[in-house]
Amino acid sequence: MNEEVKLLIEKADQAIREERFDDLLNFYSDDAVLIVKPGLEARGKAAIKDAFIKIAAYFKNSVVPTQGKMIMIEAGDTILVLSQTLLDADNKETSQYSMERKATYVFRNTNGKWLCVVDNSYGTSLLD
Amino acid sequence: MNEEVKLLIEKADQAIREERFDDLLNFYSDDAVLIVKPGLEARGKAAIKDAFIKIAAYFKNSVVPTQGKMIMIEAGDTILVLSQTLLDADNKETSQYSMERKATYVFRNTNGKWLCVVDNSYGTSLLD
Numbered sequence: 001m002n003e004e005v006k007l008l009i010e011k012a013d014q015a016i017r018e019e020r021f022d023d024l025l026n027f028y029s030d031d032a033v034l035i036v037k038p039g040l041e042a043r044g045k046a047a048i049k050d051a052f053i054k055i056a057a058y059f060k061n062s063v064v065p066t067q068g069k070m071i072m073i074e075a076g077d078t079i080l081v082l083s084q085t086l087l088d089a090d091n092k093e094t095s096q097y098s099m100e101r102k103a104t105y106v107f108r109n110t111n112g113k114w115l116c117v118v119d120n121s122y123g124t125s126l127l128d
Numbered sequence: 129m130n131e132e133v134k135l136l137i138e139k140a141d142q143a144i145r146e147e148r149f150d151d152l153l154n155f156y157s158d159d160a161v162l163i164v165k166p167g168l169e170a171r172g173k174a175a176i177k178d179a180f181i182k183i184a185a186y187f188k189n190s191v192v193p194t195q196g197k198m199i200m201i202e203a204g205d206t207i208l209v210l211s212q213t214l215l216d217a218d219n220k221e222t223s224q225y226s227m228e229r230k231a232t233y234v235f236r237n238t239n240g241k242w243l244c245v246v247d248n249s250y251g252t253s254l255l256d
Contacts, residue, residue, distance in 0.1 A: 029203070071255060075161040075171075075246050076158075078234055078236055082248075082252050082255055084255055102252035103252075104208060104232055104251075104252065106206055108236075117206045118201050120201055123252045124231075126210055127211075127212055127230055
């Protein structure tokens with residue numbers, strides 16, 4: 001487990017909870033891709049910020065992400081993170097999207113700094 | 129879908145079928161990690177070759193991997209591949225391991241060449 005990346009994910013979750021989206025963008029590379037929902041990608045920081053604002057609104061500004069069991073596969077400057085991601089929200093009962101996910105995140109280290117390059121909270125369920 | 133990476137995966141599957149393990153290693157980076165089975169990683173080309181020789185023996189030299197539905201999430205020089213991976217083998221009925229998997233592969237482009245850095249055919253099932 002890469003403790004630095006684990007801490008980054010915790011801080012990113014906290015930024016989402018507190019809706020500090022500019023802080024949140026610091027965790028992503030300039031060319032990062034976020035899977036907003038199956039079939040919809042946000043590419044680059046501006047699109048990712050816009051997507052998080054919409055996700056927050058969808059969940060009535062009450063979304064709380066937390067990570068459960070986590071596995072990291074680290075290969076040089078790249079890490080594949082597998083993580084149980086739990087989403088809580090005031091309106092979770094009516095969400096069209098799963099609130100318990102097996103996420104896949106890819107982090108890359110550039111010039112000594114780990115950044116998220118792929119944020120796919122839906123994991124392999126995109127294949128279903 | 130990155131067609132170059134799709135072709136690399138096809139060629140790697142063919143090399144596995146034909147047990148051309150030295151050719152197979154050309155698809156991996158020097159620091160690549162293969163998940164041999166849950167809890168067991170092979171790190172680097174020598175360990176990966178050794179693992180494939182053992183996997184081939186486990187399946188009585190009859191293993192045939194093929195990919196079904198595939199999704200690629202490409203972010204700059206990194207690609208997360210999600211893929212239905214089907215394994216066939218003469219003794220598949222007695223395999224302790226799933227023969228139908230939702231795999232996660234990470235490819236990285238270095239100096240214009242795509243290489244596999246994380247080969248995790250078990251996908252997020254490692255979290256179960």
